[in-house]
Amino acid sequence: MKVVPFQRLTCPLDQQPLGAEPARWVCAGGHSFDIAGSGYTHLLPVQHKRSRDPGDSKAMVAARRRFLGAGHYRPVAEAVQRAVLAGTEDGAELACLDAGCGEGYYLRELAAADADATLHLLGLDISKWAVQAAARQDACATWVVASNARIPAQSASLDRILCLFGFPVYAEFSRVLKPGGLLIKVDAGAGHLRELRELIYAREKSTAAREAALPPHFACLGEERVQYALPLEGSDNLADLLAMTPHYHRASVEAREALSQRASLTVSVDVRVATYRAIGGGRPGAMPQSAEGG
């Protein structure tokens, strides 16, 4: 795979195109955004933030980096690669955004895939810690701190959007997708991490991951279900898995303590990798308040 950092960014203050200079991005309106030493750009103005330090914390990002780096979700990354490249011809050129990229695992895996294609990569996350970790690990993409609610990319500039265990904003996704562009969405299936949930919610065994609702104004073109048993050895691995899911915040102190006593646990991985095409224009959509974490 040949990869090039995505260039068609827009200014978060006046939506004019941003031009790349050696250490910053500038718009014709005179706004300028420095590229940090680690290689990412902060494009989330303070007036667009709902909290001082939005998104995943530094500790959650570190847990996800260790867990994904161990290869536990590689079959999911491979399914994402298949979905991105499905139906493309040799030599295809695709602009691809990971919307809520976390610490960048899935874009790095995509960049490393064995395929005859050129990808223009953009990784975006609302967590500064996530984007900083992504930029430090690889310069394969343009890495920006921003929100899915206001994607700093030109309208109709993207062929693929990945939203992996994320927070989709469908109207914004339709705006930045080219006609015929695809949304690839990964969500937890009903059995995902069932054993972990059963340990945490001992008295609510019926707590099943919600099946994701069909996105408005997108038509589903197909879905691959990735299911396997994942044996995890050692309390560190289990603690990392818990820390990167929303279950961490919902788990009681006792439940976390019980998990930390376990030396091993085999969990079910059950995820849906679905591909959607935008049909007509998007409509203003509400942000979901939570998503099942990876």
Ligand SMILES: C[S@@+](CC[C@H](N)C(=O)[O-])C[C@H]1O[C@@H](n2cnc3c(N)ncnc32)[C@H](O)[C@@H]1O
């Ligand atoms: C469950 S994590 C998944 C991260 C990554 N996609 C993965 O699977 O490794 C959800 C991510 O969405 C980010 N996030 C939350 N709200 C967001 C928003 N409004 N716009 C962009 N990213 C957001 C969080 O900071 C976090 O990194």
Ligand SMILES: [Zn+2]
């Ligand atoms: Zn500007």
